[in-house]
Amino acid sequence: MREFRRGPLLGMERLRWRSRQTSVSSSVALCILTPLLMLTACSSGQSPQTQTPSKVAEQHAPVLVPDVLGVPLDEGKDSLERLGLVAQYEPRNCGPTDSCASNLVIGLVPEAGSSVSVGSTVTLIYYGA
Incomplete structure (x- = not known):
């Protein structure tokens, strides 16, 4: 037991x-x-x-690509950075019959008025000197 x-x-x-x-x-x-x-x-x-939630919302908020065609590169870059976008440069060669002003924005990728997220890269196309 x-x-x-x-x-x-x-x-x-x-x-x-x-x-x-x-x-x-x-x-x-x-x-x-x-x-x-x-x-x-x-x-x-x-x-x-x-x-914070507001910072997360800002990171994904859409912005419109500004129209900076015909402005100097540094002004175009400043306009993009004020909106939280990143500027990238792409030089183009001027043809023999073209009248080309150097260092002016002649194109944008994506184009002006497009909706992109904050932090996106925008390519500024210009005629190189």
Whole structure:
């Protein structure tokens, strides 16, 4: 026949067993949650405290490409940057019969009036000197 322990020793054994069970559960939870939290923080590129909903909306807000045809390159670039766009340059050679003013914007890709996202690249085409 089995003999059951009674008294204060049984209470201490239960307490130790529960303590071990709780620490194992906590360790398992930490092992699972820590990598998930790290992935979430690393994938955003910014810490969660610095990225506000308004900044996220601004990054994806559409803007219209301004009409900068016929203006100097530096003015065209400034106009694009004020809207949050990135300027890229593409020089063209002037043909022998063309009258070409150098460093003036003669074309845009995408064209003026197109809707693009903030941060998009716009190519300014010009006649090189």
